[in-house]
Amino acid sequence: MIEIASLNNFQKFLVCPKCKNKLEFGKNFIICTSCNSKFPQLADDWLNLMPDQLLENEATKWEERLLEMEDWYKHLMTNSTSAINCFAADYTPFVPFLAGLSGNILDVGGGIGVPRNYLNSNNNYIVIDPSIEWLRIDWSSLLDRFPYLESKPNFVRGIGECLPFPSESFDAVLSFWSLNHASDPKLVMSEVARVLRPGGRVLLVLEEMIPQWFDIGNPKFLAKSVFNSFFNTISSRKPLPRLRLLLKLLKREDWPLQTDHVRILESEIKEWTGQNFEIIQRVWINQYLTFELNKI
Numbered sequence: 624m625i626e627i628a629s630l631n632n633f634q635k636f637l638v639c640p641k642c643k644n645k646l647e648f649g650k651n652f653i654i655c656t657s658c659n660s661k662f663p664q665l666a667d668d669w670l671n672l673m674p675d676q677l678l679e680n681e682a683t684k685w686e687e688r689l690l691e692m693e694d695w696y697k698h699l700m701t702n703s704t705s706a707i708n709c710f711a712a713d714y715t716p717f718v719p720f721l722a723g724l725s726g727n728i729l730d731v732g733g734g735i736g737v738p739r740n741y742l743n744s745n746n747n748y749i750v751i752d753p754s755i756e757w758l759r760i761d762w763s764s765l766l767d768r769f770p771y772l773e774s775k776p777n778f779v780r781g782i783g784e785c786l787p788f789p790s791e792s793f794d795a796v797l798s799f800w801s802l803n804h805a806s807d808p809k810l811v812m813s814e815v816a817r818v819l820r821p822g823g824r825v826l827l828v829l830e831e832m833i834p835q836w837f838d839i840g841n842p843k844f845l846a847k848s849v850f851n852s853f854f855n856t857i858s859s860r861k862p863l864p865r866l867r868l869l870l871k872l873l874k875r876e877d878w879p880l881q882t883d884h885v886r887i888l889e890s891e892i893k894e895w896t897g898q899n900f901e902i903i904q905r906v907w908i909n910q911y912l913t914f915e916l917n918k919i
């Protein structure tokens with residue numbers, strides 16, 4: 624397994640996001656020695672391996688959705704107390720999983736790399752994300768609670784659909800609330816399977832998933848958190864959340880979806896992961912359906 628300690632070392636680890644062949648690192652460009660793709664380098668503390676022509680899937684309005692998400696985070700950061708509470712509530716349930724990881728860890732759509740605060744020191748952590756907004760936001764008001772935000776993570780600008788890493792090079796892949804932002808989530812999952820070593824672990828945290836009938840009946844299922852995230856304007860004479868969810872399930876096509884998300888069905892997750900992964904855990908965490916997978 625390759626170590627990814629420094630940016631220098633980290634460069635040797637990368638391959639062309641399109642054809643997966645060897646890259647040459649120039650001063651202003653990274654160039655693929657095989658397909659001649661050319662990636663302009665715009666900064667010296669992160670690498671740009673964003674493929675240009677691969678996201679023209681207009682149907683998913685990928686770029687508009689990305690901008691909407693960036694705006695949401697910029698707005699969140701205008702109030703540091705809300706931002707701290709939001710990050711703490713979102714990440715704390717995953718601390719035991721993160722603390723158990725080691726080796727090479729890829730965070731797909733990982734932004735500024737909040738999970739670094741919960742990983743043990745025995746790891747090489749890399750973020751791949753199409754947005755560089757994360758590197759521009761001033762995170763200093765969050766440092767008391769999330770000290771690792773003081774430095775940038777190993778950061779590659781790129782997309783999950785075209786991972787610029789060799790096959791079987793990671794011990795773990797994280798996807799926190801990112802798969803619903805992809806252009807082609809199925810392709811992201813096949814790339815995740817490719818870059819993981821056998822036995823490698825995946826954490827998939829998904830948004831706006833439609834519950835199953837058995838979820839609604841399960842007393843441990845926090846219907847209220849799913850309900851509250853979907854229905855912001857609640858009349859004073861509303862029926863119980865569990866009942867409202869049941870009624871909503873009868874008309875599945877009406878299940879709410881934020882405009883910056885693509886709908887992902889649980890049956891699709893099963894189909895995309897079936898060949899390559901064993902499902903270790905399926906659990907609702909807050910309003911998010913979460914899968915822990917192991918690569919076969």
Ligand SMILES: [Zn+2]
Pocket residue numbers: 639640641642643644655656657658659660
């Ligand atoms: Zn290439």
